[in-house]
Amino acid sequence: MNSKTKAGWIGIAVAIVGTFEGLRTVAYRDPVGIPTICFGETKGVKMGDRATLAECEAMLADSLQIANRQVSQCTDVPLNDNQRAALVSFTYNVGGAAYCTSTLVRKLNAGQYGAVCGELAKWKYAKGIPLPGLARRRAAECDLFMGRVT
Known part of the structure; x- marks a missing residue:
């Protein structure tokens, strides 16, 4: 992947994650009670934690790179x-x-690109509870994947 391509996907990923996660610089409990901060970070977060915008942006960039490596590996x-x-x-x-x-x-690895949206739609639950926000996010990810939005 060249640097232009890298900049392209990460810019798009920052936009979609930022839209659905939102930015909170003080730790809060997500809809199922998990301590969360910044753009949806949960690892090592404790209630009372605080972060600056710069720290949140750095966490997001690092986490998206990790997620990208996982996507690439699989x-x-x-x-x-x-x-x-x-x-x-x-x-x-x-x-x-x-x-x-x-x-x-x-x-997807079997070449069934058209099956991705149906599979994404199944992932709208958190701790067994269907969340409307997750359903909206999966629909947006589907639209993005299928090229219906950019």
Whole structure:
């Protein structure tokens, strides 16, 4: 992947993740009670934690790079910038292990690009509870993956 392509997918991923996660510089509990900060960061977060905008942006950039590596490691088919950004957003949200073992990635690796949206739509639950915000995010990731938005 050349640097122009890298800048393309990461810019798109920052936009979609930022839209759905929002920015909170003081730790809060997400809809299922997990301490969260910045753009949806949960690792090592404790209630009472604070972060600056610069710290949040750095955390997001690092986390998106990690998610991109996980997508790259588990995806055997070519992806354009929109497809990569959609899958990085999804992986950022659900985790690399969940992405890599999902039916979504199995179908995608079999060349079934058209199956991705149906698989994304299944991931609208947090602790077994369907969340409207996750359903909206998955629909946006689907639209991005399919090239319906840029």
